[in-house]
Every structure is written in structure tokens, then in C-alpha cells.
Amino acid sequence: MKKITLLLLLFVNIGIAQNREETIDWLNRNLSEYAAPSNEEYNIKIVNDPNYGEMIVIEVIFTPLNVKGFYSFKPNAITRVTTTRKLRSDKINGNLDIEVVSKEKRIWTDDEKFIDxxxxxxxxxxxxxxxINKGFIHLLELMGNKIEPEKDFFKN
Known part of the structure; x- marks a missing residue:
């Protein structure tokens, strides 16, 4: 009976888990829906670079000025994805943001420099x-980088 239950759970989990394309679509839909109206819009995609292999590219559109930028990185460059209130004026009750951190400085930007x-x-x-934080971590995991979710100590 235990084997049947285990097999059933395995098949249910396989059916529910999203693949990369579904995860990217879900992230893009949610990031578009919840983008701060006067700040930024995001578009995540995977690019196969001939020199570096698969890269995640996040296009950022700064809506007031219609200026485009991007962040580009290999999935295994990311060491931490966490929610934070660091940039908010209300550090106790304010909305959360998501911080993505790399090993050293391994995130390439449209400014042609590496950031961390x-x-x-x-x-x-x-x-x-x-x-959304968990969805981004799931995308990294699907691309071979297993990251444990972290919590910001000052969030709650």
C-alpha cells in the first residue's frame, strides 16, 4: 500500500510542477500585473549565448522615461533570492521587494558592468x-541551481 501511495504522489507532483516555459510565463504575467505603476516593468527570458550557454535575461522598462535596461546572468551565478524591505521607507510594515544576489559580481547590466x-x-x-520569489527560485532550480528560500530577518 505504501508503494502505491508513493507512486501516486510522484505522478501527482510530476503533473503539477511547471516546466521552464510555464514558469517564465507565470513570472512575466505576475510581474506585469504587480509592477509598480510609476517604476518598472519586467520581462524574463532564456537566451542561449554561443559563448556562455543558457543565460537568464531580465529586461527592465523604466516606464516614466520608456528607458530599457537589462540584467543577464548564468543561473548558477545566483546564490540568494530573498524578500526584503531594505529599499522601503517603512522597514517594518512596508511592502516587500525581491533581492537577487550573485557570487561576487556576476550579473551583467545594460551599463556594461558587472554587479552583485x-x-x-x-x-x-x-x-x-x-x-513570485518562490517562482523565481523554482526557475533557477529548473535550470540546475537549487537555492533554499531565505527570509529577511527584518521583514516581520
């Missing part, structure tokens, strides 16, 4: 920010 972190600024409930 960037933020998703999102106008959503903390519950939805947590879901």
Missing part, C-alpha cells in the same frame, strides 16, 4: 511577493 545584486520592485501584497 538587483531588486524586483513590486506593488503587491506580501503574500504575492512571496509567491
Amino acid at each position: 545584486s538587483f531588486y524586483f520592485w513590486i506593488q503587491a501584497s506580501n503574500e504575492n511577493v512571496e509567491k
